[in-house]
Amino acid sequence: MIDLRSDTVTRPTPAMREAMSRAAVGDDVWGDDPSVSAFEQQVAERAGMAAAVFFPSGTQSNLAALLTHCQRGEEVIAGQFSHIYRDEGGGGAVLGGIQPQPIAHAADGSLPLDQVQAAIKGDDIHHARTKLLALENTFRGKVLPEGYVASATALAHDHDLATHLDGARLFNASVATGVPLASLCDGFDSVSVCFSKGLGAPAGSLLLAREAAFATRARRWRKTLGGGMRQVGLLAEGCRHALEHHVERLAEDHAHARQLAEGLAGIDGVEVQACDTNMVFLALPEAHCRALGEFLAARGVLIAAQPRTRLVTHLDVFTADVHHVVMEMRAYFARRYA
Numbered sequence: 001m002i003d004l005r006s007d008t009v010t011r012p013t014p015a016m017r018e019a020m021s022r023a024a025v026g027d028d029v030w031g032d033d034p035s036v037s038a039f040e041q042q043v044a045e046r047a048g049m050a051a052a053v054f055f056p057s058g059t060q061s062n063l064a065a066l067l068t069h070c071q072r073g074e075e076v077i078a079g080q081f082s083h084i085y086r087d088e089g090g091g092g093a094v095l096g097g098i099q100p101q102p103i104a105h106a107a108d109g110s111l112p113l114d115q116v117q118a119a120i121k122g123d124d125i126h127h128a129r130t131k132l133l134a135l136e137n138t139f140r141g142k143v144l145p146e147g148y149v150a151s152a153t154a155l156a157h158d159h160d161l162a163t164h165l166d167g168a169r170l171f172n173a174s175v176a177t178g179v180p181l182a183s184l185c186d187g188f189d190s191v192s193v194c195f196s197k198g199l200g201a202p203a204g205s206l207l208l209a210r211e212a213a214f215a216t217r218a219r220r221w222r223k224t225l226g227g228g229m230r231q232v233g234l235l236a237e238g239c240r241h242a243l244e245h246h247v248e249r250l251a252e253d254h255a256h257a258r259q260l261a262e263g264l265a266g267i268d269g270v271e272v273q274a275c276d277t278n279m280v281f282l283a284l285p286e287a288h289c290r291a292l293g294e295f296l297a298a299r300g301v302l303i304a305a306q307p308r309t310r311l312v313t314h315l316d317v318f319t320a321d322v323h324h325v326v327m328e329m330r331a332y333f334a335r336r337y338a
């Protein structure tokens with residue numbers, strides 16, 4: 001199957017499985033897993049951060065960051081459509097008593113600075129205490145403008161807010177722009193990155209910390225959240241393999257997304273929107289969603305067939321697959337509107 005529903009569907013390659021099978025392991029809750037420790041240190045250095053903590057998922061990594069930055073009754077400013085606010089079960093509020101203050105995104109995915117500024121609460125007993133600004137890069141496949149990130153994090157720090165970046169696909173941003181990972185982390189006190197999306201590892205995220213003390217506190221939260229894992233060097237080795245072999249190739253995914261967008265442009269009734277990285281956004285005629293989904297599935301293509309959907313390219317999608325998808329989508333609509 002050509003699975004375009006998400007870049008989380010990638011499966012570990014034979015070489016990755018081989019690397020995982022050779023991992024040196026120990027009990028990571030005790031800090032004894034050499035593969036995990038080496039991986040944490042390697043990525044922290046590459047990102048220009050002081051330390052890193054390995055997590056089973058990006059959701060837990062983001063949640064531990066929220067819990068480490070904010071106390072009960074404190075507030076995080078985040079995008080209305082950010083993953084932290086919309087797609088993580090409200091974890092910060094459920095488990096930490098942390099109030100989210102969502103802000104509508106501008107078209108480029110940024111949170112307008114005047115609105116961020118207006119949302120920062122003054123010292124007044126009526127208000128929750130605003131504590132944290134959380135940004136997301138990439139957001140819906142778009143790379144946040146570099147100058148924007150610098151201004152937004154400076155604004156936050158000027159108001160004594162901490163800054164967190166949900167960088168689940170930060171390696172995509174780095175490859176798309178040629179900007180090194182460390183520069184993309186500039187201005188942030190903490191950054192979460194995922195290895196189980198387009199990088200192709202079966203699981204694993206890192207929470208990167210500007211200061212070592214933050215990582216120590218996040219590690220305590222990880223244990224509280226049940227994310228302390230034992231001989232987890234097996235997973236860390238999979239992630240390390242991805243870092244070594246699957247980062248530069250993200251450019252292929254970006255090229256494939258562009259080819260998909262170009263190939264699908266001009267179909268009557270279908271709106272196509274490209275982005276900077278590995279996604280193509282589609283608006284499909286609602287009446288056709290179900291039939292289109294079934295038509296494609298019968299031809300080996302899986303999509304989330306909804307009126308507003310996205311096609312996501314990744315390591316298990318090849319150039320021939322892109323041609324096949326374009327051909328079949330065009331065939332479907334040619335037939336329907338004939």
Ligand SMILES: *Cc1c(COP(=O)(O)O)cnc(C)c1O
Nearest residue numbers: 057058059060083136166168194
């Ligand atoms: C996937 C993703 C995460 C983390 O999700 P998990 O499935 O928990 O690893 C966080 N933020 C964004 C923007 C994501 O796309």
